[in-house]
Amino acid sequence: MRATVGSWSAKEGSASPLGVSWVEAENAYNFALYSKDAERVTLLLYADDPATPVLTHPFDYLRNKSGRIWHCRISKDAARGAKYYGYRIEGRPTRPGPNRFDPQKILLDPYATTVHFPSAFDRQAAMQPGDNEGRAPLAFLRACECQFDWRGDRHIRHEADTIIYELHVGGFTRNPNSNVSDAARGRFAGVIEKIPYLKELGVTAVELMPVFQQDSGEGSYWGYMPLSFFAPHHGYARSAAVCGHLAEFADMVRALHEADIEVILDVVYNHTAEGDHHGPVYSFKGIDNDTYYLMLDAPDAPYANFSGTGNTLNSSDRCVRKMVLDSLRHWVEDLHVDGFRFDLTSVFTRNSDGSINLRDPMLLADITADPSLAGARLVAEPWDAAGTYQLGRSFPGILWLQWNGKFRDDVRRFVRGEPALIGAVMRRLYGSDDLFPDDRPHAYHPYQSVNYVTSHDGFTLYDLVAYNETHNWANGHGNADGPADNYSWNCGWEGDRGVPDTVMELRKRQVKNFCCLLFLANGTPMFRAGDEFLQTQLGNSNPYNQDNETTWLDWGRLEAHQDIFRFFKLAIAFRKAHPSLSRSRFWRDDVRWHGVGAHPDLAYDSHSIAFYLDGASEGDQDLYVMINGYWEPLEFTIQEGTPDEWKRVIDTSARSPDDFREAGHEAPVVSTHYRVQPRSTVVLIRQRERKPPYESL
Numbered sequence: 001m002r003a004t005v006g007s008w009s010a011k012e013g014s015a016s017p018l019g020v021s022w023v024e025a026e027n028a029y030n031f032a033l034y035s036k037d038a039e040r041v042t043l044l045l046y047a048d049d050p051a052t053p054v055l056t057h058p059f060d061y062l063r064n065k066s067g068r069i070w071h072c073r074i075s076k077d078a079a080r081g082a083k084y085y086g087y088r089i090e091g092r093p094t095r096p097g098p099n100r101f102d103p104q105k106i107l108l109d110p111y112a113t114t115v116h117f118p119s120a121f122d123r124q125a126a127m128q129p130g131d132n133e134g135r136a137p138l139a140f141l142r143a144c145e146c147q148f149d150w151r152g153d154r155h156i157r158h159e160a161d162t163i164i165y166e167l168h169v170g171g172f173t174r175n176p177n178s179n180v181s182d183a184a185r186g187r188f189a190g191v192i193e194k195i196p197y198l199k200e201l202g203v204t205a206v207e208l209m210p211v212f213q214q215d216s217g218e219g220s221y222w223g224y225m226p227l228s229f230f231a232p233h234h235g236y237a238r239s240a241a242v243c244g245h246l247a248e249f250a251d252m253v254r255a256l257h258e259a260d261i262e263v264i265l266d267v268v269y270n271h272t273a274e275g276d277h278h279g280p281v282y283s284f285k286g287i288d289n290d291t292y293y294l295m296l297d298a299p300d301a302p303y304a305n306f307s308g309t310g311n312t313l314n315s316s317d318r319c320v321r322k323m324v325l326d327s328l329r330h331w332v333e334d335l336h337v338d339g340f341r342f343d344l345t346s347v348f349t350r351n352s353d354g355s356i357n358l359r360d361p362m363l364l365a366d367i368t369a370d371p372s373l374a375g376a377r378l379v380a381e382p383w384d385a386a387g388t389y390q391l392g393r394s395f396p397g398i399l400w401l402q403w404n405g406k407f408r409d410d411v412r413r414f415v416r417g418e419p420a421l422i423g424a425v426m427r428r429l430y431g432s433d434d435l436f437p438d439d440r441p442h443a444y445h446p447y448q449s450v451n452y453v454t455s456h457d458g459f460t461l462y463d464l465v466a467y468n469e470t471h472n473w474a475n476g477h478g479n480a481d482g483p484a485d486n487y488s489w490n491c492g493w494e495g496d497r498g499v500p501d502t503v504m505e506l507r508k509r510q511v512k513n514f515c516c517l518l519f520l521a522n523g524t525p526m527f528r529a530g531d532e533f534l535q536t537q538l539g540n541s542n543p544y545n546q547d548n549e550t551t552w553l554d555w556g557r558l559e560a561h562q563d564i565f566r567f568f569k570l571a572i573a574f575r576k577a578h579p580s581l582s583r584s585r586f587w588r589d590d591v592r593w594h595g596v597g598a599h600p601d602l603a604y605d606s607h608s609i610a611f612y613l614d615g616a617s618e619g620d621q622d623l624y625v626m627i628n629g630y631w632e633p634l635e636f637t638i639q640e641g642t643p644d645e646w647k648r649v650i651d652t653s654a655r656s657p658d659d660f661r662e663a664g665h666e667a668p669v670v671s672t673h674y675r676v677q678p679r680s681t682v683v684l685i686r687q688r689e690r691k692p693p694y695e696s697l
Contacts, residue, residue, distance in 0.1 A: 339377025
C-alpha cells in the first residue's frame with residue numbers, strides 16, 4: 001500500500017509484519033522486533049564489513065514502539081548499500097530469572113529468512129559476555145525482496161499411495177559415490193539430481209530431516225539445533241548470493257512437485273540452538289529470554305529441559321505461538337512445502353510451569369485451526385524427552401498423523417523372535433485401532449498411524465539384523481547414548497566383517513520380512529533412506545554429530561544389494577496396486593485371521609499368523625498372507641478357496657528374483673498345505689472379477 005501524506009508508518013515504521021519487509025511503494029525496508037522487556041533497541045546495518053556498521057539506528061520508544069513491538073522504516077538510500085543487519089538490545093526482565101540482555105551483543109532477528117555467517121564467525125564469542133561484532137551471524141537484509149517464479153507449481157497431497165521416505169539432505173548425496181555432480185553433493189541440488197532414483201523406487205513423499213538454519217559451529221549433523229525457524233540451512237545451498245539459499249530450496253521443492261513427490265519438513269519448534277545457561281546468546285536469549293523459553297526458579301539450572309537439548313521453547317506464550325505459526329505459513333505459502341513432521345510434539349502441550357495441558361494446548365489448536373495450513377500434512381512425534389508419551393488418542397491433535405512407536409517396537413520384537421506378540425502384530429497390521437479407535441466419539445482413520453520400523457533415530461534396517469550391541473563410541477558419550485533398546489538381533493554374527501554366507505542370507509530374509517510387514521499393514525508407511533540397499537552405520541544408533549562416512553549414504557551398497565533394492569521397489573509397487581491394503585477405514589469384515597490352521601494361535605510361545613483380505617469392496621484381488629516368525633518351518637493350511645485359485649507373489653525365504661514374482665509371473669499354488677520356511681513371509685493373490693469400489697449391490 002502506498003503511504004499517504006502524513007503517513008505514520010512511513011515515519012515511524014509498522015509493527016506488522018515482524019522481521020524485515022520490503023515496502024516497494026516507498027523504496028524502503030520496514031523492521032519490526034518483539035521484545036517486551038527491552039529498554040533500548042538499536043538496529044545495525046552492515047555492508048561488506050560485518051564488524052563495521054554503515055548505519056546505526058537507535059529506536060525511540062515514543063516513535064518506534066507499539067505495545068511490545070519495536071519498529072522503524074529505513075529507506076534504501078539511507079541504508080547505504082547495506083547487505084546484512086542485526087540488533088543490540090538493553091533491558092531488564094520483568095520476572096525473576098537470568099538476565100541475558102547484553103548491550104554489546106549483536107543479535108539475529110528471529111524472523112530472518114536467510115542467515116549470513118561472517119568469515120570470523122565465532123561460537124565461543126556468543127557464549128561469553130561482551131562484544132561479538134564481526135563474529136556474530138547476521139540476517140540478509142535484501143532477502144525480503146527475493147521472489148521466485150513457481151511456474152504453476154501446486155501443492156501435492158497423496159492419499160492411498162503415500163510412501164514416506166525419510167532422508168537427510170546432506171547425507172543423501174554427500175558421498176562421492178552418489179553419482180551427482182560435485183557442486184550438488186550434499187545440497188538441495190543433489191536431491192534434485194536423485195529424483196529419477198526416487199521415482200524408480202516408488203516413493204511419493206520425502207520427509208526431509210531438519211533444514212532450518214542451524215548453528216554452524218555447534219557440530220550437530222542431524223540438524224535438530226535450529227538457529228532460525230524461517231531460513232534454510234546455508235550448508236545445503238551452493239550459492240552465497242542474497243537469494244541463493246531460498247532459491248535453491250525453492251528449486252528443489254518445485255522439481256519434486258514436478259515429479260509428483262510431496263515435500264514434508266521435519267521441524268523443530270520445541271527448542272533452539274542456544275542451549276542452557278552455558279550456551280551461546282545468538283538471538284532469543286538476548287531479545288526476550290523469559291518470553292521465548294520455559295524458565296525454572298533454579299539458578300544453577302534456569303532453563304526447563306523437556307527437549308533434552310538444554311532449553312524448551314515456551315509455546316504457551318502468545319508471541320512464541322505467533323512466531324511458530326508465521327514460520328509454518330512462510331514455508332507453506334512462500335516456499336510451497338506440503339507438510340510437517342513436528343519433533344517432540346508433546347512439548348507443545350506444556351504450560352509455562354512445565355505441567356501438561358491436554359484440554360486445550362493452544363499451539364496445537366492454533367496450528368489445526370489456521371486456514372493457511374488447512375491442506376498441509378501434519379505429523380506428530382507424540383512424545384518428548386522428559387518422558388511424556390501421548391501416542392494415539394492421548395495426543396490432543398485428533399486430526400494429525402502420528403509416528404507410531406508401538407508399530408516400530410512390536411514389529412522389531414516379533415521379527416527378532418520374541419514370544420507373546422501375535423496379538424500385537426495383528427493390531428499393527430490392522431492399523432492400530434487400539435491407539436486410533438474409529439468409534440463414534442473418536443472416528444480416527446488408520447492412515448493416521450505412520451508405520452515405521454526405522455527412522456534416523458536408532459539402528460538402520462540392516463544394523464537391526466547385524467548388531468546386538470550399540471557401537472556409539474565415536475559420538476563422544478562413552479557409548480551410553482542412543483535408544484535404550486533397539487530390539488535388534490544380529491542373526492548370530494556381530495557386525496559386518498567376515499559375515500558367513502548363511503548369516504548374510506538370514507539377514508536379508510529378515511530385512512525382507514520387515515519390508516513385508518511395513519507395506520502389508522494398513523496405515524501410512526515410512527522408511528529411512530538407504531534401508532532399501534542395506535545402508536549401515538556400523539552399529540552406531542545415534543550418529544547425530546557424525547558428518548562423515550558413518551552417516552553418508554554409501555551408494556556402492558545399492559550395486560552390491562540390488563536384490564534388496566528390487567524387493568523394496570516391488571513391495572512399494574505391490575502396495576500401490578492393491579488398494580485393499582491402504583484404506584481410509586479399517587479392514588473390519590474384509591479380513592479373516594488364521595494361523596497355521598483355521599484360527600490364530602495367540603499362545604505365549606506362538607510365532608505365526610496368517611490372514612485373508614477380501615478385495616471385493618475395493619475392486620481388488622484377494623490376498624492371503626502367511627507369516628512364520630519361528631526358527632523352524634511350519635506347515636500352513638490355506639483356509640480360503642482352492643489351491644488353483646491362488647498364486648504366490650512373495651516368499652522371503654527364496655532368493656531373488658523368486659522371492660518376489662513380478663505381475664504376470666506369479667507361481668502357481670498346488671496344494672492347500674504350504675510349507676513356510678523359518679522366519680519367512682509368504683503372500684498369495686487370488687484374481688477376481690473387479691468391481692468399482694463401494695459399488696452398490
